Amino acid sequence: MTDVLEVTLRSVSVLAAFLVLPLLVGQAEHKVMAHMQGRLGPMYAGGFHGWAQLVADGVKFVQKEDITPAAADRRVFRFAPAVALVPYLVAMAVIPLSPDLVAADAPASALFVLATTAVGILGTLMAGWASANKYSLLGAMRSAAQLLSYELPLVLAVASVCLAAGSLSLGGIAQAWSPWWLIWQLPGALVFLVAAVAELQRPPFDMPVADAEIVFGAYTEYTGLRFAFFLLAEYAGIVVMSLLFAVLYLGGWQGPFSDQLGWLWTLLKGLVIAVVIIWLRVAWPRLREDQLQHLAWIVLVPLALAQLALTGVWVVVSA
Amino acid sequence: MSHAATWAFRVRVAAAAATSRHVPAQVARLPRVSPYVVVAAVVLVGLLLFVAAMGARALLAPKAPTRAKLTTYESGVDPVGQGWAQTQIRYFVYAFLYVIFAVDAVYLFPWALVIRSTGLGAASLVEIGVFIGILLIGLAHAARRGLLRWF
Numbered sequence: 001m002t003d004v005l006e007v008t009l010r011s012v013s014v015l016a017a018f019l020v021l022p023l024l025v026g027q028a029e030h031k032v033m034a035h036m037q038g039r040l041g042p043m044y045a046g047g048f049h050g051w052a053q054l055v056a057d058g059v060k061f062v063q064k065e066d067i068t069p070a071a072a073d074r075r076v077f078r079f080a081p082a083v084a085l086v087p088y089l090v091a092m093a094v095i096p097l098s099p100d101l102v103a104a105d106a107p108a109s110a111l112f113v114l115a116t117t118a119v120g121i122l123g124t125l126m127a128g129w130a131s132a133n134k135y136s137l138l139g140a141m142r143s144a145a146q147l148l149s150y151e152l153p154l155v156l157a158v159a160s161v162c163l164a165a166g167s168l169s170l171g172g173i174a175q176a177w178s179p180w181w182l183i184w185q186l187p188g189a190l191v192f193l194v195a196a197v198a199e200l201q202r203p204p205f206d207m208p209v210a211d212a213e214i215v216f217g218a219y220t221e222y223t224g225l226r227f228a229f230f231l232l233a234e235y236a237g238i239v240v241m242s243l244l245f246a247v248l249y250l251g252g253w254q255g256p257f258s259d260q261l262g263w264l265w266t267l268l269k270g271l272v273i274a275v276v277i278i279w280l281r282v283a284w285p286r287l288r289e290d291q292l293q294h295l296a297w298i299v300l301v302p303l304a305l306a307q308l309a310l311t312g313v314w315v316v317v318s319a
Numbered sequence: 320m321s322h323a324a325t326w327a328f329r330v331r332v333a334a335a336a337a338t339s340r341h342v343p344a345q346v347a348r349l350p351r352v353s354p355y356v357v358v359a360a361v362v363l364v365g366l367l368l369f370v371a372a373m374g375a376r377a378l379l380a381p382k383a384p385t386r387a388k389l390t391t392y393e394s395g396v397d398p399v400g401q402g403w404a405q406t407q408i409r410y411f412v413y414a415f416l417y418v419i420f421a422v423d424a425v426y427l428f429p430w431a432l433v434i435r436s437t438g439l440g441a442a443s444l445v446e447i448g449v450f451i452g453i454l455l456i457g458l459a460h461a462a463r464r465g466l467l468r469w470f
Contacts, residue, residue: 086365
């Protein structure tokens with residue numbers, strides 16, 4: 001009985017974090033982007049600086065008509081948003097905020113997170129193919145190409161961190177972290193950040209949804225709540241990747257008073273990375289498809305392999 | 320029963336690992352419930368969220384389909400031909416390269432756990448170096464032959 005209670009408590013906590021953190025990042029994006037562009041952003045909903053804007057958006061989305069095009073592959077089309085969304089929820093479950101504050105302390109959680117986040121892209125592919133729309137199909141093709149190219153540097157960068165820590169668990173990695181990693185693992189950290197933004201299909205890597213070229217890519221035919229779920233998946237993805245960066249490269253909960261405030265450090269470091277990801281959207285124009293592939297295979301993969309070699313040699317020499 | 324047995328085994332393994340020199344002691348502090356039960360519960364919660372949200376939408380949203388509304392969107396004109404068009408798959412080569420390197424990456428993760436052991440460290444470093452070196456030659460060859468160009 002207590003086991004059931006514990007599992008329920010843990011999974012509901014993950015759900016609560018999943019429903020709150022992406023909205024925080026979304027609101028941060030509204031305001032940070034606005035101020036970077038000399039605007040105010042949302043100011044009315046909820047009264048204080050438009051804090052309830054995204055809640056209002058959710059209420060609006062749920063009241064909108066849900067349209068499935070007549071030509072679409074109906075069942076795949078309707079299920080795709082769940083496939084895009086749930087993997088990020090699962091990934092969030094294994095990311096530790098502090099040594100004790102983790103919903104599911106899986107032994108090889110670094111590997112597990114990589115595996116689950118890679119499933120999310122299937123939702124985009126399903127959406128693009130099932131829509132039976134030319135824009136959607138083009139968007140899905142671009143998504144597939146992008147995933148193929150950027151998954152690899154991401155995995156190699158994480159492998160290097162695992163090597164440096166001698167552990168496959170996110171908790172173990174953050175425990176093994178020392179400030180020296182900020183220099184030693186810097187190339188890998190940059191590769192990870194770039195590849196993560198590309199995996200999330202955020203600008204400057206938003207070729208798959210390039211609104212000036214292919215309407216909205218794989219999500220063109222979606223309306224109402226199903227469309228909102230794809231958006232939620234994107235912001236949940238930012239949360240997952242930012243927290244992952246904080247745990248892998250910034251030591252997670254390590255900082256002053258980490259015994260009591262460890263979870264706060266992880267969240268703050270993650271928030272800083274999330275703001276950087278938002279900043280990239282404001283600062284950089286979209287890459288062209290061939291530039292995208294070039295960057296991945298000619299720059300990121302060799303850089304990640306060089307980082308791997310550096311880590312391996314250093315670990316063996318210093319052992 | 321078998322699940323409980325495997326979990327007990329994992330706890331023993333983790334406890335044994337924690338006493339060894341290189342694995343942080345934090346690994347040994349396992350929760351009472353298997354983390355994978357929690358993961359399964361989270362998957363279930365996620366699906367429930369989707370179903371509940373769709374239920375709420377079914378209750379709240381209007382439903383008035385018309386022919387025009389259900390037509391495939393093609394920038395406001397009537398759709399031409401089929402949506403499932405054949406396209407030239409330019410990333411075929413990238414897919415091949417990805418599969419090769421992804422398989423390679425799978426071997427890197429177990430390596431992270433043995434690189435610090437005294438007998439294997441240097442030898443495994445050289446072996447992985449040879450392994451990745453061969454793949455790199457392949458990548459360089461592909462790049463030289465122009466396979467990494469999109470056009």
